[in-house]
Amino acid sequence: MINSADFYYYKTIDSTNSEARRKIGEGISLPAVFVAEKQTDGRGRRGRSFFSEGGLYMSIAIATSEKDTVILTASAAVAVAEAIEEAIGITVGIKWVNDLYFDGKKVCGILCEAVTDKESGRISSVIIGIGINLNVTEFPEALEGIAGGIASDGISRKKLAEEITERIVTVLDAPSDIIERYKKRSIVLGRDISYEKNGTTYLAKALDIDPSGGLIVQNEDGTRAILSSGEITLRII
Secondary structure, three states: OOOOOEEEEEEEEOOHHHHHHHHHHOOOOOOEEEEEEEEOOOEOHHHOEOOOOOOEEEEEEEEOOOOOHHHHHHHHHHHHHHHHHHHHOOOOEEEOOOEEEEOOEEEEEEEEEEEEOOOOOOEEEEEEEEEEOEOOOOOOHHHOOOEOOEOOOOOOHHHHHHHHHHHHHHHHHOOOOHHHHHHHHEOOOOOEEEEEEOOEEEEEEEEEEOOOOOEEEEEOOOOEEEEOOOOEEEOOO
16 A cells, blocks of 8 residues: 655644645645654544644555545554554553553554545545654643653654554555454453443443454443444443
């Protein structure tokens, strides 16, 4: 899917995903990678603000008609986890569907956004946004005890961004075993969780990941469901 990519580096940007979208609108060639040290308007899922002070924030824009951002997000999570392990030497876990955890705290979030062609109305590209708390040690009060940082161990942002891009290239070109690799790093499977759907909170156990990246759960009443979007919250008993 990806053979080579142009890199764009910024000290500070509003959002690498927003910059990628702007550049796509200007007609730049894809794939392209946008890397920043700080975001002033970083965002997570459901439009939430994403803390973006002094870490590694990057977006990879690829030309694709892929509609399923869940499997793309899962693929990116595996690629980032493997890149961190290779470059820094630590093992991170994946919390379905888009967060990476280390030492019990969130250290990375991933947000995939589809871009629609104005003329055809079809998906023409996808932006894979990645935010890593690289060398971040201080967080807002609301994130204390929840968010954590990763020490770079001498690895530069540029080097890690290149490693991540290379891993994502490999994953997207050969995705056949991606779900198995994803499940091996899951911190959710076998755990009691809660999830919200249509304003109702359900308690369940996470059982498995299906081939499309959906989370298979068993609810308290014994029924099963497949979660394809939304969020889950770990509930430890």
